[in-house]
Amino acid sequence: MNIQETINKAIRAGLQEIYNVDIENVEFQATRKDFEGDITVVVFPFLKVIKGNPVEIGTKLGTYLTENVTEITKFNVVKGFLNLVLSDAYFIENFETSYQIDNFGIKEPESGQKSVMVEYSSPNTNKPLHLGHIRNNLLGYSVAEIIKASGKKVYKTQIINDRGIHICKSMLAWQKWGNGETPESTSLKGDKLVGNYYVKFDQEYKKEILDLVSKGYAEDDAKKQAPLLLEAQEMLQKWEANDKAVVDLWKEMNQWVYDGFEQTYKALGVDFDKNYYESDTYLLGKDIVSEGLEKGVFYKKDDGSVWIDLTDDGLDEKIVLRSDGTAVYMTQDIGTAIQRIKDYPDVGGLVYTVGNEQDYHFKVLFLILKKLGFDWAKNLYHLSYGMVDLPSGKMKSREGTVVDADDLLLDMTNTAREISEDLGKLEGYTDGEKASLFKTIGLGALKYHILKVDPKKRILFDPKESIDFQGNTGPFIQYTYARIQSILRKADFDYALVSNGNETVLEDKEKSVLKQLALFPEVVQQAAENYSPAVIANYTYDLVKEYNSFYQSIPILAAEDEQEKIFRVQLSKKTSEVIKSAFDMLGIEVPERM
Template sequence: MQKILEQAVKNGLQEIYGVTINSVEFQATKKDFEGDFTIVVFAFLRSIKGNPVEIGTKLGEYLVENVAEVTRFNVVKGFLNLVISDSFFINSFNAIYKTKNFGFVAPNPKDKAVMVEYSSPNTNKPLHLGHIRNNLLGYSVAEIIAAAGKKVYKTQIINDRGIHICKSMLAWQRYGNGETPESTGLKGDKLVGDYYVKFDKEYKKEIATLISEGKTEEESKKQAPILLEAQEMLRKWEAGDKKVVTLWKTMNQWVFDGFDETYKELGVNFDKNYYESNTYLLGKDIVAEGLQKGIFYKKEDGSVWIDLTEDGLDEKIVLRADGTAVYMTQDIGTAIERFKDFDLEELVYTVGNEQDYHFKVLFLILSKLGYSWAKNCYHLSYGMVDLPSGKMKSREGTVVDADDLMLEMTDTARTISQELGKLEGYSEEEKEVLYKTIGLGALKYYILKVDPKKRILFNPEESVDFAGNTGPFIQYTYARIQSILRKADFDYNTTLEIGESPLHEKERSLIKQLFLFPEIIQNAAANHSPALIANYTYDLVKEYNSFYQSVPILGCENEQEKIRRTQLSKKVGETIKSAFKLLGINVPKRM
């Protein structure tokens, strides 16, 4: 419709004023005025001299006469509001009602793919609240990009080597007495995480002892025997010591198994895993080539650097003096490896905003190395998640465990649902499934409705509110629609005719809101922002609830209106379900 109007406006201004314009500016019609499309007349004053109200009136008259769908207009200052015919809305709704997966675009097999990296945890501790935002963002962005018509690969790089895992391994050797996830009943990631905390406690004791013996704090931190032993363990691992490698494999597998349970509960998945133990040497050859080409330079101590000061950044080390790689080296190599493994158009890194500078440097280095695809690398930077209790620290064991939080969300949903007393006729098993659906829906929606760049203060109880901009409120509306459809004892799947029944203003508003869904998906994909999907869904639900409260649906005496409003309800329900699927949220049929 907008394309039709744009061409008609161009033709009208040419015919009335003899001027040619390049574009027409549209904006949403304000609630106070009648209209479905609003044209900004002020924009034409660059080409036409005159009063904007007069110009708008002449243009409105032309459009009513020449565009069948324009039934009437009004002009408010420099804004031309156009009213579009019922027939246009009903015909358009007929088309989308029959469309399966409305708003989704099938991928073109010839197009290149997009890879989205997320999660990427360390194997020395369980996933925590920060990982939840990371996983929900990465998974949702991948689903949205796929819905927008791209082939998508979901991936993670698991940080399964280094001093952090050696600390857990050493603490388990010293204090574990051979215990396992099976013998303790603990998830493997939690068991290993406990020993990471244990290491830190023993390390601090040794530091305190050394300080009491007269050493400085800095000396004590470097000379604590437990740390020196962990460093020696890392050297043995890098040298391939069989005993150390066997323990490393065993404890990492405990963690991988634990992660898999958490991912399943959270409802996220991956197409491919990369492991730092396989990638940490990648990039060294690339650095050697870059050194020959003069992109990098070597300092007197043998370390290799790149000078990015002319680009507004600083100097960055890419290889240590002893020839070992740094994270930047590894990331250069891993990015190149991924573009070799897959025919990629874009690579999206879901990583917290504390790494903003790192990714600026990485993408610039890749560009200087001559990789044209470097411009298609994107850092999906997000803010931290805080709780009312304050900041989390892994070493001290004060992290909010992801599993515990998901369990707490289910418990919160259980408490609130029981207080509301709306679950008569449910079996205990059905209730538990529903509590989990509501609890996880609340968690996911609360996190995803916020722009990724913003920091979040997460309040579990506030998120499980059945009113306002929350997951449960939207889920409840979906369940209400399913109830209407169950009660509909007539065939409502017929093609609507224009007939004599005019559209109610609430029907018109609801259809207009539905029309936006395909564009919202494309915008959310382009901006890597699930928040656009979340807030669109909330707006759709508000529009539906206003419709529900303003007009009868199943109680309509007019058969045409009853069918139309039932169809509208059904399509809104389908769109809520589709939108929530993109956010990784389930919807219940009853609540």
Template structure:
């Protein structure tokens, strides 16, 4: 039983024995820094069942706890707050128990036989990945890592939007203007090459609209009658009909894009367990709609279209099949969700990492799947996140004004290099060593800057601000980790001896308290689907360590035991930083 649980139970017994009253719950919190103590029992809520002066009640309960809980060595009462002083032996015992745990904080075994599938990235194959995708990818990957650490099996997946008019636009433009250009002949990543032709299409399309308007066509008609758009629409019809040449071109250009995506994923340090392709899934769902019609989940209108009435749930009627029998996106998403469980029967829930502009879509999807009677539908979550803005404004793919993911990764590494040079942080490194560290710092800065923010909030991304070696940034935390590794290298004595009988400095005790929170932090982040909880915990841990480092002499300790303990404590903090950053997909440099 945890100490908090013990204090809670013994406080209930104290109230029962002292006042013949029953407490349903006990409110505990960390003792405020200006008061002596470690854990505070809040007395005020007890006044509902215990009549009397809160100071006197606190005194009586405090004495009871000192007499009945070995770990409590003293107490004081401030107004209605009972501050308990925990014996050093408790913290030393706890530290000894976790000191050699390789995966401290992680659940030791699977809590649930059912797996969770996390979907993220899910790009279109007509353009390269950009800054908006990066937030999606980093969130999805990190949430998957956190859920896994919390004790669940996780599948990481994505659905690639590899069909439709947008893809045909790039294909038409390449066919008309590409002159056989390939990633090899152009020395461009495949996704960038295809993205260039998507931009080219838009330029030609706008030019054709302008010319049609000059000839007297209304703008709306001009948009529909632009020759290059008509060509793209015809190409889509041919693709859907299985035209051999169109399908061959589609496969070739998509393969270029997949290679490009893989290079970006590798650079970001993320991966997937499975891939779904819209070209395979866009026909799914129709059978499920028929099944839902027979169960009365859906209804058919006079024109033959099929709908789901969600007005009782405060939503509206949702189209799931057009009057001509063709599917809509909702149809595909219903079918894809069901297919995923068929492919992985142990799935008990799914998390969709998609921007907040799709909030309504997922409310509807989850409701429909519940109405269809799937047990796992109650465990569907939309990891909804806000836009990423730049100081210069919004990004637009078709106009080629997006912040390309690869360019951003490169820019972050260069920014890290410039700042590191100014600070003189990497003297004595070889060129290759420096390059590796710059990349680690730059990527760490990017990932931390994005992940430290609650997913629901918009982000204004400032690359230079993110690569700051002070404050709540990735490089600041990485630098502290590297400092700890330098301390471990300096230690010329055995640091594995168990230390059981020293008096703890207040700063040491505070650090152990921070470490004690880590398992709970992982569970909380998994429950809330929020890497920000991990990120900000790590920052607090690092602040605590730096305060310890400034106030406590590690190698100038009074005894060898104290010296050994402080190095052990430093190592454990370093391991926890590395572990927490691992959950965020961030690497830490051994030297910096």
């Protein structure tokens, strides 16, 4: 039984004894820092069944608890809040239990439990990954790791959008202006090479539009009638008709992109258990649409296009198949969801990590799957997140103004190098160790800066601001971890011995660290329930602040009392373990020294 359960039971017994009333729930809060206490009981809800002054009720209840709960040593009442002070022995005994646990706060999956699938990245094969993809990947990967740490089996997946008009635009441009160049002949990553031709198509397409407008076409008509666009549309139809030449070129150029993506994923430190491809799943989607048409879930318009009417559900009509029989994104997403459940029957929930500009799309998708009769559709979740902006403005991939993911990762490493060299923290490092450290710091800064923000919020990302050895940053937390490793290396005595909790008197700074550590299991569960790495990131920052305050105020290795020295090293060690566990969930490495 944890302390809240113990206090809850005692409060119910106390209110029964004092006022002869029974209550169902007790509301707890963390005690505000400006008041003495470790846990706070909110008295106001009791007024529903007890007539009286909340301060008087709190005082009587506090007196009862100090007399009947050994862990509570004293109390104070502020208005309608009963602040309880817990004994040093309670905190130390609780710590000693957690100290013996290697993966404190991390749960193993229970047998028979439904698993969760998390989708992220899901790029198009007409361009390289950019800054927006970085937030998507970091968020999806971290959410998957957090859900796993909360005690569920997790599958990490992506859907690669490898077909459609955008891919045909890159292919057509390469045919016309590529002169047969390849990633090998240009020394370019394949995704970058293909992305260049996507930009080239847009440039030439705009020229054609201007030319048609100059000949008297309305701008909207010029956009539809531009020869390049018509050729791209014809190529898409040939692809869907399985034209050999088109399909062969599509396979070759897509492989260039897959190889490029894989290099970026490796550098970013994310992975997947299974890849899905739109070129496969859209076919299943088309079959499902046909079945739904027969069942009356969908209807066909005069032009042959297939739609669903969701107006009675507060949404609009939505197309699921074009008049020429080609699929839309919704068709593919229907097929992908169904295929995933076929492949992984133990999946109980799907999490889609996709930007908030697709909020409406996923409302429609989830509703369509429910109307098609799939029970698991009620367990679908759209992890909607805000866009990433830069001081220079919004990115546009077809105009070639995106921040390339590979370039950003390199820039973060170089920025970490510059700042570290300025601070002069590199004595005794080999060149190889320096290069590894710069990468660890740079990537840690990037990941933490993005993940510490609530997913729903838009981010303005400044690379230099993220690499700071002070404040709420990745490097600040990494430096604290490395500092603790230095303490552990210097501890030339057996600190594995368990201290005697009944004799140790805690300093306030020690108690603050213990209280923060004790929250970790609850924080992991909270982060999983809310699909929010920000909960983990900001918890870790709070833990590090408490630890650094302890470190700066109280001697650790220089403590005169042997028992105190052992306890403080143990406290340091467990703090570093929790930092590492938390950063593992964020996909961030921690260095042994900095």
